[in-house]
Amino acid sequence: MPVDSLDQPVIVEIVLWNLPSAGDFIQLNLNSQIVEGKRILTDHDTPGDMIQMELDEKYLVDEGFYALGFTVTNPENNVSENSPTIALRVDRTAPGAALLAPAIFHQINLGNALTGIVPGYAGMQPGDRIQTFCNDRQGPAYEVTSDNLTDRPVPIIFDKEFLLNLHSDSVTISYRVIDRAGNISLPARSVTLSMQV
Numbered sequence: 001m002p003v004d005s006l007d008q009p010v011i012v013e014i015v016l017w018n019l020p021s022a023g024d025f026i027q028l029n030l031n032s033q034i035v036e037g038k039r040i041l042t043d044h045d046t047p048g049d050m051i052q053m054e055l056d057e058k059y060l061v062d063e064g065f066y067a068l069g070f071t072v073t074n075p076e077n078n079v080s081e082n083s084p085t086i087a088l089r090v091d092r093t094a095p096g097a098a099l100l101a102p103a104i105f106h107q108i109n110l111g112n113a114l115t116g117i118v119p120g121y122a123g124m125q126p127g128d129r130i131q132t133f134c135n136d137r138q139g140p141a142y143e144v145t146s147d148n149l150t151d152r153p154v155p156i157i158f159d160k161e162f163l164l165n166l167h168s169d170s171v172t173i174s175y176r177v178i179d180r181a182g183n184i185s186l187p188a189r190s191v192t193l194s195m196q197v
Contacts, residue, residue, distance in 0.1 A: 001060070001088060001089065001090055001091075001181065002180075002181055002182045003091070003092060003181050003182045003183055004182050006057055006060050006090065007057060008057055009054035009055060009056055009057055010054070010055040010057065010060065011052050011053075011054060011055075012028060012052065012053045012054070012055050012068065012070075013050050013051070013052055014026065014050065014051050014052075014053065014070055014083075015048065015049070015050050016041075016045055016046065016047055016048060016049045016050075016051065017047065018047050019047070020041050020045050020046070020047065021041065021074065022041055022042050022043045022045070023040065023041065023074075023075060023076070024040075024041045024072055024073065024074050024075070025038045025039060025040045025041065025072070025073055025075065026038065026039045026041070026051070026053065026070050026071070026072055026073075027039075027070065027071050027073070028053055028055055028068065028069075028070050028071075029068075029069050029070060029071050029082065029085075030055070030059050030066055030067070030068055031066055031067050032067070034071060035055065035056070035059055036056070037053065037054065037056075039051060039053055053070075055068070060088070060090050062090070063090050063091060063092045063093065064089075064090060065087060065088070065089050065090075066087070066088040066089075066090065067085040067086070067087060067088075068085055068086050068087075068088050069082055069083045069084060069085035069086070070082075070083045071083070089181075090181075091179065091180075091181040091183065092181075092183065093123065093183060094177075094179070094183040094184060094185045094186070095121060095122065095123040095124065095125075095128055095177040095178075095179045095183060095185045096121040096122055096123065096177050096185035096186065096188075097121070097122035097123070098186070099186075099189070100121050100175070100176075100177065100185055100186065100187070100188035100189065101119045101121070101188065101189060102173075102174070102188055102189040102190060102191040103116035103117065103118050103132070103156060103173055103174075103175060103188070103191055104116065104117040104118075104119065105117075105191065105193060111160070112159065112160050113157050113158060113159045113160060114157070114158045114160075114163065114193075115155055115156070115157050115158075116132075116155070116156045116157075116158065116173065117153045117154065117155060117156075118130055118142070118153070118154040118155075118156060118175060118188075119153070119154075120148075120149075120153075120154075121177065121185075123179070124144060124148070124149060124177075125144065125149075125179060125180065126144055126145055126146045126148075126149070127143065127144065127179070127180040128143070128144040128177050128178065128179050128180065129141055129142070129143050129144075129177070129178045129179075130142045130143075130144065130154060130156065130175050130176075130177055131175060131176050131177075131178060132156055132158075132173060132174070132175045133173070133174050133175065133176070133187075134158070134162075134163070134166055134171050134172070134173050135166050135168055135171055135172055136172075137166065139156075139158060139162065139173070140156055140157060140158060140159075140162070142154055142155070142156050156175070158173075163195065164195075166195075168195065169194065169195055170192050170193065170194050170195060171192070171193050171195060172190050172191070172192045173190060173191050173192075173193065174187050174188050174189070174190040174191075175187070175188045176188070
């Protein structure tokens with residue numbers, strides 16, 4: 001789940017089943033534990049309707065995996081039935097651990113483009129976004145694929161026009177990694193290149 005969605009209640013949508021009964025009530029359950037709040041069904045609730053319930057953010061403070069479902073209870077006989085669950089993952093760990101290596105530049109001749117290689121880092125996953133910064137200005141970005149986890153390094157291509165528009169004799173390049181949950185790494189160690197056109 002995106003970390004910026006975890007500072008407010010999470011909206012849970014439930015599609016009503018074939019025979020909802022007025023008076024039955026629905027409660028969310030997380031890891032097989034009922035959480036506070038309930039929704040009492042009425043005569044206006046019909047099969048296929050979507051209802052929304054809120055899961056308080058206090059239940060998702062800790063990083064980890066959660067099983068989210070709901071429980072339907074008939075108040076007349078206290079018989080309850082649990083829905084299937086869905087898996088939620090709360091990830092609050094920034095990628096890259098304490099240190100990201102600098103980008104590597106094998107050839108420094110500018111030509112039409114300059115290619116940098118970003119080394120692998122702790123927690124690297126497909127969908128991570130690598131955002132470069134050149135002289136503190138946002139540069140090209142790259143989305144990590146599953147190929148980058150095995151045999152293909154992460155290439156970042158800086159085109160000549162972008163670098164020349166920095167209007168500087170040298171370029172200091174760094175990057176940050178933003179994972180799919182929105183966690184942002186510390187800045188990578190920077191590398192400074194002399195601009196020789």
